[in-house]
Amino acid sequence: MEFIITEYQHCDLIEINGRIDSYTSPNIDDALKSLFIDGHFNVVVDLRSVTYLSSSGLLVFVHAQKRCKSQNLGEIVISNASQNIYSNFQLAGFNQIFKFYNDVVSAIGSF
Numbered sequence: 001m002e003f004i005i006t007e008y009q010h011c012d013l014i015e016i017n018g019r020i021d022s023y024t025s026p027n028i029d030d031a032l033k034s035l036f037i038d039g040h041f042n043v044v045v046d047l048r049s050v051t052y053l054s055s056s057g058l059l060v061f062v063h064a065q066k067r068c069k070s071q072n073l074g075e076i077v078i079s080n081a082s083q084n085i086y087s088n089f090q091l092a093g094f095n096q097i098f099k100f101y102n103d104v105v106s107a108i109g110s111f
Contacts, residue, residue: 010111011042017049020057041074048080079107
């Protein structure tokens with residue numbers, strides 16, 4: 001799994017490539033925590049190139065979203081989730097706590 005973080009004026013974009021599982025999700029968690037420490041709480045997570053998303057990966061995003069929203073600091077939005085990846089959010093009931101966008105431009109524009 002690899003990811004790239006790009007800073008924009010109103011948000012940060014994390015583009016993830018590969019599998020998000022119990023082995024790789026701590027790396028994403030560390031990246032999100034670093035953004036939060038730097039005061040960046042509006043985040044777009046681009047899942048276009050994600051081939052697998054485990055429950056541990058889902059929980060990383062859920063915990064980060066709860067941190068953002070509980071302090072009313074910002075939010076995490078998801079872009080380019082394939083139907084299989086979206087189904088993981090939906091089966092766990094987490095599709096209700098995220099906004100999903102079909103493309104990065106729309107997701108970034110939401111901020």
